[in-house]
Amino acid sequence: MHAANSYLPKPALMMQLHRCSATKANDGENSWKMSEFTQDRIRNFSIIAHIDHGKSTLADRLLELTGTIKERADNKQVLDKLVVERERGITVKAQTVSMFFEHYGQRYLLNLIDTPMHKDRNVKLGTRFKGHVDFSYEVSRSLAATQGCLLLVDAAQGVQAQTVANFHLAKKQGLKIIPVLNKIDLHGAEIHRVASEVKSLGMAREPLQISAKTRLNIEQILPAVIEYIPPPTGSRTSPFRSLLFDSWYDKYKGVICLMSIKDGVLRQGDKIQSVHSGQKYDVTELGIMHPEQTPTKQLYAGQVGYVVCSMRSASEAKVGDTFARVGSRVEPLPGFEAAKAMVYAGIFPVDTNDFQKLDESIKKLTLNDSSVSVSKETSTALGQGWRLGFLGTLHMDVFRQRLEQEYEANIIVTQPTVPYKVIRKGGNVKYIRNPIEFPSLDDTSRSVAELQEPMVLATMVFPEEYLGSLMDLCGARRGEQVDYGYLDETRVLMKYRLPLAEVVTDFFDELKSRSSGYATFDYEEDGYQKSDLVKMSVLLNSKPVDALSVILHRSQVEFVGRDWVKRLKNVIQRQLFEIIIQTTVGNKVIARETIPPMRKDVTAKLYGGDVTRKMKLLEKQKAGKKRMKKIGNVELPQSAFYDFMGSKTSR
Ligand SMILES: Nc1nc2c(ncn2[C@@H]2O[C@H](COP(=O)(O)OP(=O)(O)OP(=O)(O)O)[C@@H](O)[C@H]2O)c(=O)[nH]1
Numbered sequence: 032m033h034a035a036n037s038y039l040p041k042p043a044l045m046m047q048l049h050r051c052s053a054t055k056a057n058d059g060e061n062s063w064k065m066s067e068f069t070q071d072r073i074r075n076f077s078i079i080a081h082i083d084h085g086k087s088t089l090a091d092r093l094l095e096l097t098g099t100i101k102e103r104a105d106n107k108q109v110l111d112k113l114v115v116e117r118e119r120g121i122t123v124k125a126q127t128v129s130m131f132f133e134h135y136g137q138r139y140l141l142n143l144i145d146t147p148m149h150k151d152r153n154v155k156l157g158t159r160f161k162g163h164v165d166f167s168y169e170v171s172r173s174l175a176a177t178q179g180c181l182l183l184v185d186a187a188q189g190v191q192a193q194t195v196a197n198f199h200l201a202k203k204q205g206l207k208i209i210p211v212l213n214k215i216d217l218h219g220a221e222i223h224r225v226a227s228e229v230k231s232l233g234m235a236r237e238p239l240q241i242s243a244k245t246r247l248n249i250e251q252i253l254p255a256v257i258e259y260i261p262p263p264t265g266s267r268t269s270p271f272r273s274l275l276f277d278s279w280y281d282k283y284k285g286v287i288c289l290m291s292i293k294d295g296v297l298r299q300g301d302k303i304q305s306v307h308s309g310q311k312y313d314v315t316e317l318g319i320m321h322p323e324q325t326p327t328k329q330l331y332a333g334q335v336g337y338v339v340c341s342m343r344s345a346s347e348a349k350v351g352d353t354f355a356r357v358g359s360r361v362e363p364l365p366g367f368e369a370a371k372a373m374v375y376a377g378i379f380p381v382d383t384n385d386f387q388k389l390d391e392s393i394k395k396l397t398l399n400d401s402s403v404s405v406s407k408e409t410s411t412a413l414g415q416g417w418r419l420g421f422l423g424t425l426h427m428d429v430f431r432q433r434l435e436q437e438y439e440a441n442i443i444v445t446q447p448t449v450p451y452k453v454i455r456k457g458g459n460v461k462y463i464r465n466p467i468e469f470p471s472l473d474d475t476s477r478s479v480a481e482l483q484e485p486m487v488l489a490t491m492v493f494p495e496e497y498l499g500s501l502m503d504l505c506g507a508r509r510g511e512q513v514d515y516g517y518l519d520e521t522r523v524l525m526k527y528r529l530p531l532a533e534v535v536t537d538f539f540d541e542l543k544s545r546s547s548g549y550a551t552f553d554y555e556e557d558g559y560q561k562s563d564l565v566k567m568s569v570l571l572n573s574k575p576v577d578a579l580s581v582i583l584h585r586s587q588v589e590f591v592g593r594d595w596v597k598r599l600k601n602v603i604q605r606q607l608f609e610i611i612i613q614t615t616v617g618n619k620v621i622a623r624e625t626i627p628p629m630r631k632d633v634t635a636k637l638y639g640g641d642v643t644r645k646m647k648l649l650e651k652q653k654a655g656k657k658r659m660k661k662i663g664n665v666e667l668p669q670s671a672f673y674d675f676m677g678s679k680t681s682r
Contacts (some may be wrong), residue, residue, distance in 0.1 A: 074178070097141070263291075295332060384414055
């Protein structure tokens with residue numbers, strides 16, 4: 032049971048509560064004037080939390096409390112329509128929304144800015160992806176639109192990896208942080224323990240204690256936001272300048288941008304310009320999210336709203352970009368980085384006839400997700416396809432699942448690769464996003480000064496009994512311990528610097544399985560590091576299979592080389608002649624397997640029994656014939672690649 036007594040709200044807050052009341056906001060077009068909200072009457076904040084700690088529920092409660100949406104007795108998420116929309120998106124947006132709230136007789140404009148999360152409940156990804164974020168850059172740009180945040184922690188589960196990572200991100204940006212313990216209604220809530228965990232992160236402020244579900248103490252939140260989080264800075268009279276922190280594609284209006292107005296005023300009809308690309312746009316509509324798009328005539332410094340501005344493609348809306356009036360010279364806002372794909376993979380249709388259809392599906396999916404980079408790729412083994420870049424593996428998996436489930440695409444996804452850096456002796460730097468581009472051994476010794484791989488800083492939180500096993504895991508994945516300590520008596524907070532390439536494979540699954548599901552994990556980019564990298568090729572009867580080459584750290588070549596030939600042997604059907612499968616680095620053979628020549632009836636190798644399996648195999652073979660590729664003299668159906676990519680390495 033929780034012991035809430037020592038954490039009762041402070042008397043000062045208690046006194047204000049009865050004076051706070053919600054303002055009915057959207058009665059008609061003129062129920063508010065944007066000009067009324069000068070910076071001192073604006074607060075921009077976000078809620079940061081580990082997945083499932085109650086962020087959406089709390090957001091709903093705040094919307095109810097401010098009259099932005101109607102209260103519902105059944106506790107069901109009121110933003111249902113939006114929720115459905117969101118859940119279909121790759122970047123799940125917990126909704127950026129403007130609310131009006133009265134405090135001590137003053138009307139405030141409170142903008143709750145969402146931080147993007149990767150989670151897609153419509154696509155059944157299972158628990159594998161819970162608590163895993165690929166978006167630290169996008170989260171940091173959303174936070175840049177705020178001056179403070181609520182750090183929401185489940186009072187039963189305590190601080191988790193994402194809580195820690197988000198806390199540090201917010202702290203780095205100098206934001207005011209209000210800790211809030213949620214779910215104090217639960218029997219398992221341990222308020223004292225979790226409050227001290229929160230403190231151990233370095234937060235001086237006593238946490239508020241609420242139940243977003245039962246609405247207990249909800250009324251304390253917004254007064255705390257107004258009193259503790261500073262108003263936005265900037266000036267209405269300075270030249271217009273805004274930060275783009277989010278965007279999506281609307282089939283009627285085109286690209287919709289969410290912007291935080293840093294200086295000046297933005298009006299319908301204004302001509303604005305991206306500071307980074309120089310592209311010019313006409314503002315055709317603007318307004319606030321209340322909670323749906325609600326047009327206004329202007330947006331002033333300190334305010335946050337949506338802007339529709341003749342942008343044709345989502346790829347033009349770069350998160351972190353600064354916008355200014357055409358012709359005006361302003362300083363770009365700090366922190367802009369072009370969307371950075373961290374994981375690349377080739378995607379090919381299983382049936383080459385599906386190329387056109389798949390091309391359209393990929394176009395549709397990327398329309399709403401500008402962070403996926405797309406280029407065409409041709410493989411001798413797999414035909415025409417695409418090389419797609421994603422923010423992380425979760426992003427990639429969600430994209431793949433959406434292609435398969437929503438667009439019924441039948442695809443082969445090649446082994447993911449991270450962007451490696453090749454530094455030439457002359458100083459020239461090239462990023463390698465496809466193993467095909469990796470320099471040959473000759474080229475490397477002649478002209479490459481250094482090969483580097485991207486690193487991440489991983490944060491893990493778990494019960495101490497798993498410490499040994501998780502340290503082993505990180506060690507085996509070439510990790511280097513950076514930090515380690517106890518959050519409380521039994522739970523460990525551990526940080527490792529790890530190669531991204533090690534994290535994008537099965538690290539997360541392995542972490543979950545070694546910790547019986549208890550470990551939580553988050554990571555952020557952490558620069559590049561010199562690395563002993565090589566390209567491993569797969570040969571069938573001495574001919575390389577381009578789609579199967581992979582860049583590896585030299586220490587892993589033996590293991591992966593052996594594993595791959597075995598797995599390939601299992602998926603390649605016998606042919607009338609012997610097939611030799613080899614993995615090689617340069618001229619050196621790492622491993623070899625042989626598939627003996629064979630008879631025509633492929634099902635003969637399935638001893639007796641399972642008729643349906645036989646039928647399936649025959650059907651597969653029949654279908655496969657149509658799309659048989661030849662690697663030298665070896666016939667290889669696309670389905671063999673599909674099976675190989677789907678089979679698992681066991682470490
Ligand atoms: N008992 C209890 N359950 C709560 C409370 N707040 C939220 N929940 C439940 O916790 C679960 C997760 O809540 P969400 O609001 O979806 O959490 P979230 O942080 O938005 O989760 P993600 O959207 O997955 O990031 C839901 O089943 C909620 O009903 C609370 O105060 N008490």
